Amino acid sequence: MDRLKIGLIQPDLVWENIPANLEHLKARIVRFNKEADILLLPELFTTGFTMRTAEFAERMEGNTVRWMKELAVVTCAVIGGSIIIEDEGKYMNRFLWIRPDGQLTYYDKKHLFRMGEEDRHFTAGNSLKVIEHKGWRIRLNICYDLRFPVWSRNTGDYDLLIFIANWPERRKRVWKTLLQARAIENHCYVAGVNRIGTDGNGISYSGDSCVIDFKGYPVKFLPANKESASIIEIDIDKLKKFRKKFPVNLDADPFKLL
Numbered sequence: 001m002d003r004l005k006i007g008l009i010q011p012d013l014v015w016e017n018i019p020a021n022l023e024h025l026k027a028r029i030v031r032f033n034k035e036a037d038i039l040l041l042p043e044l045f046t047t048g049f050t051m052r053t054a055e056f057a058e059r060m061e062g063n064t065v066r067w068m069k070e071l072a073v074v075t076c077a078v079i080g081g082s083i084i085i086e087d088e089g090k091y092m093n094r095f096l097w098i099r100p101d102g103q104l105t106y107y108d109k110k111h112l113f114r115m116g117e118e119d120r121h122f123t124a125g126n127s128l129k130v131i132e133h134k135g136w137r138i139r140l141n142i143c144y145d146l147r148f149p150v151w152s153r154n155t156g157d158y159d160l161l162i163f164i165a166n167w168p169e170r171r172k173r174v175w176k177t178l179l180q181a182r183a184i185e186n187h188c189y190v191a192g193v194n195r196i197g198t199d200g201n202g203i204s205y206s207g208d209s210c211v212i213d214f215k216g217y218p219v220k221f222l223p224a225n226k227e228s229a230s231i232i233e234i235d236i237d238k239l240k241k242f243r244k245k246f247p248v249n250l251d252a253d254p255f256k257l258l
Contacts, residue, residue, distance in 0.1 A: 002237050002250040004136050006015035007077065010209040010228045011045070012197035016056060018046045021068055023248075026108070028229050034076045036231050037134055041081025042164050042195040043143050044093065049166040049199060050084075051121040053091035054118070056083045065096065065104070072100045078133060081193075082142055086227045095140050095164060097131060105131055107140040111148055118144075129158055130158050136236060139188075144168060146192075150257065154186035156249065159236055161186060165194045169206035172224075176208060184216040187243050189234050196225055214239050 009028055014020040029039055035070050043049070046064055047056045067081045078099050085094040085106075093109040108125025112118040128151070130142045139158040143165035145151055152161060161182055167175045175194065183190040189211060196207040211219040211232040222228040243249070 002135075002235045003010045003233050003235050004038070004134060005036045005233050006160075007032050007039040007231045008191065008193055008211070008222060008229065009039060009041050009211045010193065010222045010226075011042070011195060012227050013042070013045065013048045013195050013199070015200035016050050017051065017132075018056065018064070020164050021046050026067070028227075029071050029079070030074060031146065031229070032077065036075070036077045038080060039075060039077070039196065040102055040164060040191065042160065042193050043082045043095075043166045044084065045081045045195075046083045046196070047115065047202075049203075051117055053084050053121045055087075057091050060088060060104075063085035065098070066233075067118045068096060068098045069102055070105075072098045076100050080140075080162070080164070086124075091121060092125065093097065093118070093122050093139075093142060095129075097140065099133075105129065109141070109142040109145065110151060111144045113144045115169065115170050136160055138162060140147055146175070146182065149182065149185065150180060150255065152182055152186065153255070154188055154249075158188060159239060160187075160191065160234070161187045163192045164191070165192065166205060167194045167208075169204045169225075171206050172206050176210075177213050179210065180216040183212040185215055186237075187214050187246075187249060189213055189219075191232075193200045194229060199228075214242055 081097045095107040097105040107129035137158040206224045210221040
């Protein structure tokens, strides 16, 4: 498949209220019935960026995973987003990727945001995740991962890099700049999905969800500080032609993640 339709869902999350968030998000998601290939939700979309992990953690067989599976069937699209998962006594910020056929893949956030004490309440993942979907190779990342280019380095293994986030408005310039940088340096499309509103800690979020092309140009930005949802189409043939014309990867320095 040459083209991929990505649905970005940019919501105002209700602080630490799983039922309210699921109800609200479902109403937005079902509008895209059979219109998108992938529908993306922000980081910790059921709770906001809470550190009360024990109170709000779910299991992989829990209600939110079932909810995502049901919506994947209804919309005929992948549903992706992160929630707090309890796994063998550890709490993970887990990016769930659920296909319409029920197949589930996940990525556990590698870089935990120590300034928000995420490292004290969650356990970091240690494995990168690349998924194949409709002829596209897709890499999953979460929020703070955006600041670490070595972790996101494309060694020829992906075409689309996704970041889901709770990224504060006061650092929106960093969000936009780094999304463009990751696209340029990795010769790939980048999708970034963020929330809006104010959380229970008084932190404000402006959204600025977007898709960036492989040259660093915005394909589309969603309106800042406004609940919004949109489908953006990207073209792998354009990416392949650019990579062939401008193969800077051939001069990249080798490296190995420890």
